[in-house]
Structures are given as structure tokens and as C-alpha cells.
Amino acid sequence: MSEKTTVLVVDDEERFASNMVTLLEGHDLIAKAVYSGEEALDLLQREDFDVILLDVKMPGLSGIGTLEKMNLMGVDSKVVVLTGHASVDDAVTLLDLGALDYLLKPSKTHRVLEMIRLAKEARDLQKQAGV
């Protein structure tokens, strides 16, 4: 479990997503950005990530739609929702779909990093348990 944590940032706001990649790489993580749910699903067919930072409101597939499709594909990455759109109803739906937690923008990077760390731990435990 010593390898670097891999993170996929899914956000239609390109500057936000690319900045997040820069910030995460600055903290020794491996990060990639995609700018839509569709792109995320496409990439996830070829590549595995420990953690996915998922926006909710995106043109095309929303965060909820993306997570539903990821579940159908059997993607076992841990999903942390990162959105400017606070809604308890969305939060409940996303957590029901298996998202690990829900962060609101603007969110400090240390907060995002802490959530990624917890998500990675959860994924490692899951792998160890062979689930």
C-alpha cells in the first residue's frame, strides 16, 4: 500500500480541475483531470484510480448519473463528491450510490487531502478484505 495514491478529478470547470491536479501533485499524489462525466467513464474503462473527486452539476451526465454508470461498470474507486451545489437531497442520493463523503466548494486543499487519505485507507482495507 506504499504506492502513490491516484486521483481522478471530474469537473466541467476546467480551471478548477486542472488547478486541483496541480495542487494534488504538489502533495505527492498522482492526479488526472477530465471535464465531463462521459470522459470520466471512458477513462475508467482503461485506467484505475484510488479516488475520484466528482462534481455534481455538469452538462451532459451529472455527478449522480456518472456515479450510477460507474456502479454499473463495477468501478471500485472511492468517490468523494466535491461540488458548489449544496443539497441534502443530492448528498443522500450520492451517499446511497456509494459516495464516501461530500465536500462543498470552496474547500481548502488540506480538507480535500484529508478526505482523499481516508478514501485511500477505505479502498486499501476493501482490497485487503478481498471485497
Place this chain on the structure above:
Amino acid sequence: MNPLRALAFAPPPKASLPRLGVAALASGLALAAAGLDGPLALASALGAAGAAFAVALPRADAGAAHGREARDMDDLLIHSQKMSVLGELSSGIAHEINTPLGIIGQETELLQLIASRSEFSSLDSSAELLERIDQISIQVERCGEITHQLLDFARKTKAVLQTVNLGELVEDMTRLVEREAGYQNITITRRYRDGKRTISTDPSLLRQVVLNLLQNAVQAVERDGMVTVGTRISGQQAEIEVTDTGCGIQPENLQRIFDPFFTTKPPGQGTGLGLSICMKIMHRLGGHIRVRSSPGQGAVFTLLLPVAGPESANTHDNPPSAYQGDRHE
């Protein structure tokens, strides 16, 4: 900021709301009357909309033919319509602002990283540079707290009734809070009685209140403390009870905790709006909130709701001016 707190009723620093639209929304005053000399364009936008809407509505107190009761009802109607329009508007604005705010926050953090590099730290002005970048970061956080608070007010104000499973609704919110509580080793105990029974209520509004009470309870207890959440239905009344083992509420504060802007938290850590909003929502749902507490003995907040929905409750017995909780010491 604690994200769940933001989902409930995010507490922006009191000082960060220079008689802003938020204050007017919370206290139910017309925005136009709140003084819109605050620095934020957001406040101006909201204020303009509020003023325009106030003009468009007939003034309830214009005719002497109205009795006092009719006037009160008219005021209430106008108020609720205003809240509804302003709610939608502020929701849209807050949602849209959070993303650019997020980017400004990121750019600031990246600037901090660049400025802390050695070639900059040797400059005479590097301390000032860093201090100024820190200020941007602080102010971004402050803006975020404001937009999160606006989102709270943006919740629709008209209750849309649905048949709701009482236990499920409470459990959904408990699960949300449990994640956060777990990090501090706080235990949440469930005592759901009649949890499978359904009630007629607005689930979104009720969720807000339950989440807020649970958040307060988790905040009130120290590390390793305990929060208990229970449900039951007796006769035509549903009860949701949140108990904590925290420091309790001083008797002199007990009467004031539902007052808008009343807070015992240090400046910048709470607006004192959460419980006042909870009480308003509960009135809208035809119910109310009861609180019992003694200093050092924790607190018990009980939500009381009519099983058959707000229409079945005699709302005249609960005039909105009586936003005080029942005291049971």
C-alpha cells in the same frame, strides 16, 4: 468548513455579514429595509430584487379596513412570497458563485506555494506578500461561508407534503452526521420506535431541521461523547428526539436559543441562525421544537410534528411571533 454543517445551516462569521441580505432574510424583514451598503455585489443583487418585489406586492397595512388579524395574515403571506422569490434567487447566485470562489481559493493556495519558495522568501517584502495572500485566502473562506448560508435560505419555503417514513428520514440524516462524528469517536445511538410509520410532511424541510439538531448535538459533546436520536409516534403526534451529553444550556440562555442571531459561540463561529430557522421550518410544518437542558447535563431537543401534516395542526395556536421553544427544566 465542515461540509455537513454547510448542508445544514452553515455558520458564517457574524462580522462577515455587514447588515447583509442574509440578515434580512433570516429575520423576515424586507431586504430593502436592511440597509444594503455592504460591500458585496451579492447583497446588492439580492437587495434590489427584494426591494422590487416589495413594491410589486400590495402593502397589507395600507387599508384601515383590515383588522389586525387580517393584516397579520397578509404580512405573513407577503413575507412567505418574498422569502420564496428571494430563496430561489439566492440559491442560484450562491450555487454559481461557489465554483469561481473555489478557483480563487485554489489560485491563492498556488500563490502561497510559489511565494514560499526560497527566491521569494529572501525578498524584503516577502512577509508582507505572504500576509496579503493569506488575507485573500481568509476572505475567500468568508465568502464561502456566506454563500453556504445563502444556500440554506434558498431552501424552498413552501412545504410540499409527501408521505414520509419517519425512521428512514431520521436515519438518512444520522448516517450523514455519523461520518463526521466517527472521526471524533462520538457515538450515535438510535432509539427508533414506530420508525416504520409514515407521516405527512415535507421531507426536504424536515431533513434540514433534523440535520441541524444532530450537528448541534455532535458539536456540543466533547470527543468520545454520546448523541442519542430517537423517534416515536403517540396519537396524532410524531416526535424526533436528539439528546446529547454535552455541556448543556444555561437557564438564562434557554429562553433565547431560538432568537435569530443569538449565539454563545465566539465571534466568527456561529451566526445564531440555525435554531431560529429550525423553529420557522417547524412552524411551517405545523409543529414546534421543545428543549430541555440543565447546565452540565446535556440537552434534549424534541421535534413535535402532526402525523397528518401541517393542515391538521391548528396553526392559530402557534402564531409565528411565538418562536420561543417550550421550556421544560
